Amino acid sequence: MKILSAIFTAFLLVGAWGQCASAEQPLVQEGKKTVFQRVVSHPGAVLYADAAASQKASEPRTFTAFYVYERKNGMLRVGVSSTKSDGWIKEDEIVEWPQAITMVFTDQMGRDPVMFFKNKDSLVELCNSDGISGKVAGYLRDFEQKGAPAGANNPVLATEPLPKEGKVSQKSFYLLPVLNMDDEFSEGGTQLIEVACIDPGNGPVKKAEPEKPALQVKNGDMQTGIVFLIDTTKSMGPYIDQTRKVIKTIFDRLQSSPARDNVAVAVVAFRSNVNERPDTEYNTKIISDFVKVDQRDELENLLNGLEECQASTHAFDEDSLSGVKEAVDSLSWNKINSRAIMLITDAGPLDGSDPTSGTGMSPEGMADYLRANNIYLTAAHVRSPGGKKDHKYAEKSYKALSRLSNNRSSYIPISAPDAKTGAAAFDRVAQTMADAYCAMAERQMKGQLAAKPKTNDVPRNASPEEQAKHMAEAIGYAMQLQFAGDSKDTRAPQVVRAWMADADLSALEKDPQAAPVPVVYPAVLLTKTQLSQLRKQLKNIISTAEEAFLQDSANFNFYEQLISAAAQMSRDPTSFNNDPNANLAQKGVLLEVLDGLPYHSQIMRLKQEDWTNMSTGEQQEFIKRLKGLLRSYEEYDRDNQRWEGFGSKNTNEWVYRVPLKMLP
Numbered sequence: 001m002k003i004l005s006a007i008f009t010a011f012l013l014v015g016a017w018g019q020c021a022s023a024e025q026p027l028v029q030e031g032k033k034t035v036f037q038r039v040v041s042h043p044g045a046v047l048y049a050d051a052a053a054s055q056k057a058s059e060p061r062t063f064t065a066f067y068v069y070e071r072k073n074g075m076l077r078v079g080v081s082s083t084k085s086d087g088w089i090k091e092d093e094i095v096e097w098p099q100a101i102t103m104v105f106t107d108q109m110g111r112d113p114v115m116f117f118k119n120k121d122s123l124v125e126l127c128n129s130d131g132i133s134g135k136v137a138g139y140l141r142d143f144e145q146k147g148a149p150a151g152a153n154n155p156v157l158a159t160e161p162l163p164k165e166g167k168v169s170q171k172s173f174y175l176l177p178v179l180n181m182d183d184e185f186s187e188g189g190t191q192l193i194e195v196a197c198i199d200p201g202n203g204p205v206k207k208a209e210p211e212k213p214a215l216q217v218k219n220g221d222m223q224t225g226i227v228f229l230i231d232t233t234k235s236m237g238p239y240i241d242q243t244r245k246v247i248k249t250i251f252d253r254l255q256s257s258p259a260r261d262n263v264a265v266a267v268v269a270f271r272s273n274v275n276e277r278p279d280t281e282y283n284t285k286i287i288s289d290f291v292k293v294d295q296r297d298e299l300e301n302l303l304n305g306l307e308e309c310q311a312s313t314h315a316f317d318e319d320s321l322s323g324v325k326e327a328v329d330s331l332s333w334n335k336i337n338s339r340a341i342m343l344i345t346d347a348g349p350l351d352g353s354d355p356t357s358g359t360g361m362s363p364e365g366m367a368d369y370l371r372a373n374n375i376y377l378t379a380a381h382v383r384s385p386g387g388k389k390d391h392k393y394a395e396k397s398y399k400a401l402s403r404l405s406n407n408r409s410s411y412i413p414i415s416a417p418d419a420k421t422g423a424a425a426f427d428r429v430a431q432t433m434a435d436a437y438c439a440m441a442e443r444q445m446k447g448q449l450a451a452k453p454k455t456n457d458v459p460r461n462a463s464p465e466e467q468a469k470h471m472a473e474a475i476g477y478a479m480q481l482q483f484a485g486d487s488k489d490t491r492a493p494q495v496v497r498a499w500m501a502d503a504d505l506s507a508l509e510k511d512p513q514a515a516p517v518p519v520v521y522p523a524v525l526l527t528k529t530q531l532s533q534l535r536k537q538l539k540n541i542i543s544t545a546e547e548a549f550l551q552d553s554a555n556f557n558f559y560e561q562l563i564s565a566a567a568q569m570s571r572d573p574t575s576f577n578n579d580p581n582a583n584l585a586q587k588g589v590l591l592e593v594l595d596g597l598p599y600h601s602q603i604m605r606l607k608q609e610d611w612t613n614m615s616t617g618e619q620q621e622f623i624k625r626l627k628g629l630l631r632s633y634e635e636y637d638r639d640n641q642r643w644e645g646f647g648s649k650n651t652n653e654w655v656y657r658v659p660l661k662m663l664p
Contacts, residue, residue, distance in 0.1 A: 024069060024079075026067035026068055027069065027071075037096075038065055038066065038068065039066050039096055040063055040066070040177060041060050041061075043198065044062075045059070045060055048089070049087055051072050051075045051088050058086075061646050061647075063198070063655065065097065065525075066094070067079050074091045075090060076089050095177060095198070095497075100572060101522050101660065102525055103176040103177075103520035103523070104405075104523050105176075105519065105520055109453055109475070109478050110507070110517070111519055112136055112505075113159045113161065114160035114500055115140070116157045116159065116197065116498035117156055117500065118157045118499075123192055124184065124192070126155075127192075133506040139155075142154055142156075143156070143159050157495060158197070158498065161492075165485065165488060166480075166481045166485030166488055170486055172489065173200060174198065174492035175525070177195060177196055178193050178522075179195060179497065181193050185501075188508060189503060189516035190505070190508065190516055191501070191598060192500070192501055196498075197494060197495040199492045199494060222262060224438075225290050225331075226263065226340050226437055227268060227342070228344070228430075229270065229324065230267065230270070230306075231318055231344060232271060232309055233271050233309050234310065234312055234313075235384070236345075239346075239426055244306075247299065250265060254292075257442055259442045259445050260292070260293050263438055266289055266331050267288045267299070268331070269323070270318065273358065276356055280309050284323050284358070285326075287306055288303075316387065317349060317350050317351075317393075318345060318348075319358050320345050320350075321349045321361055324341070324377065325358075328375060337479075338440070338479035338483060339376065339479075340375070340475065341370075342433060343380065343402075345380075346387055347387060348393045348397050352628040353623075360631045361635075362629075363397045363400035364401075364625075364661070365629065365631060365632040365635075365662070376410065376475045378410040378412060378471060379399075379401060379402045379409075379412065381394055381414060385417065407518050407521075410475065436468075436469060437472060440480065443480075450473065450480055501519070504519055521661075522660040526655065528637070528643070539630065541562060541565070559611040563603050566603045566663060566664045570599075570600075570660065570663070601660050602625075603664045626664060629664065
């Protein structure tokens with residue numbers, strides 16, 4: 001069995017993993033020998049030249065991460081570098097940040113809003129009590145009715161925005177740094193974490209604002225876009241016909257609907273690499289941009305000319321990921337508030353590492369790309385007898401592609417023992433989802449919020465159309481909350497320190513056997529410079545790894561180098577930026593760096609023996625995943641809308657919340 005060869009010579013470590021050559025060195029974290037203390041600044045924080053705060057030195061950028069050099073009378077001597085301090089900052093203008101992990105709220109799909117508890121004991125007491133759902137409902141009712149907790153008996157300090165306020169606006173950047181953790185309930189899939197919640201738009205941390213008025217819905221406010229992304233390769237003719245029928249039915253409904261001007265339909269087709277087989281005519285094609293009911297004739301005429309390809313593509317798997325990216329990049333989403341794609345195909349996607357792939361991205365990376373663009377994709381996978389050998393791969397891929405922020409997948413298998421049966425099943429699924437989205441748009445026009453879905457999980461043994469109805473209603477609810485939050489510019493709460501559970505406690509009580517429903521997911525705050533350095537280092541690691549496969553070398557350095565990079569990005573990206581080649585295992589500090597991290601990326605969950613016991617094929621699959629991450633980093637770099645600069649003109653200082661699962 002091949003084991004990867006040496007990749008880099010270990011360099012002398014700087015930053016949090018070794019001794020600094022400078023006379024100054026930050027304080028180490030309690031219980032650690034090599035991991036430095038770090039804090040992050042609040043909005044409006046001031047850096048002073050002395051501990052008496054008599055002379056203002058500068059106003060640091062919001063969310064600046066500092067190393068701590070000295071603590072004195074409520075003041076901290078801090079520096080952005082681990083080799084020198086820059087000044088003093090008041091203790092109440094920072095929050096301790098022992099690692100670089102921050103949390104992001106998931107979509108509210110059948111879960112309760114996050115509650116921030118005043119202390120850990122009160123949260124532990126709730127987790128150990130009977131009737132959790134009733135108590136949670138009572139706490140939330142206090143906020144619903146009074147806008148704040150009632151009396152000392154309510155242990156809740158604040159909540160995530162309630163449904164009537166909508167989800168935190170996409171225009172509002174907030175930071176939810178993890179300060180501490182407790183794994184008492186980790187066997188059940190829940191971690192208790194101590195966090196701060198900081199929103200630069202609200203200025204310094206302060207008490208909750210008065211309740212905001214209810215959302216006023218105006219005609220034309222919410223625009224819903226439904227995209228049909230169709231595999232038009234050979235054998236897909238019956239499904240193209242059913243798509244025409246479904247779109248016609250949508251327009252028939254909208255003709256007399258109050259939401260007739262608020263729902264639009266687009267169609268995108270995909271095949272596979274046209275360079276491999278020129279007679280397949282195209283890889284991807286926009287059949288029609290978004291069209292409303294008044295322009296239905298135009299779209300229906302275009303659909304009448306849409307046919308399946310008569311030539312065979314070069315492989316069984318098709319380039320569905322290129323179709324997704326074409327839909328995301330080329331359609332007029334700027335006119336659409338609530339965004340849904342229905343993908344229909346009978347084949348798996350070309351792997352991102354396949355040289356014929358048009359994107360070079362993995363399903364996991366494309367799901368992240370969809371999430372960043374606030375688009376919900378449902379994958380309708382036709383399972384025909386001819387593709388039996390591909391079913392397992394396709395299902396795994398499309399579950400990854402359609403994975404939502406709550407870790408559930410909007411994947412619907414379509415049983416197709418023959419074309420007629422499969423087409424009829426797809427018709428029912430597509431029609432069910434389209435009806436649910438149209439109904440959501442109609443409720444929105446009446447100023448009504450859909451009822452919260454009762455559960456995140458599709459009922460066991462549900463039919464495909466039941467699955468479709470459940471997913472569409474859950475997605476529609478999330479869409480309405482996002483629209484309400486964007487319309488009202490809803491902000492995250494301002495909390496100095498509080499405890500929360502990272503999973504929905506009510507859902508766990510209802511079904512202890514079900515997978516936990518995450519209410520937040522971990523991300524790492526990276527600057528443009530740090531992301532660039534990560535890309536460069538990962539390219540080098542991949543290049544040397546591939547060379548090692550060719551030379552049939554055996555060495556542990558690949559694993560050590562990769563886990564060192566992953567550990568540094570989660571613990572202290574600044575240290576990684578200073579010395580990306582550092583091998584923490586060779587320095588003997590890897591375990592200390594990993595110890596205490598509340599969440600781990602994929603590589604950090606692997607032990608060295610897990611890596612060395614992998615077959616050559618499994619190791620190569622791992623390398624393929626790393627290549628997919630590189631493509632995602634390129635998309636992050638181009639994503640101008642989600643980089644936050646807080647007024648800084650220096651783009652290298654801008655920050656991006658990279659989901660932890662998108663790190664090595």
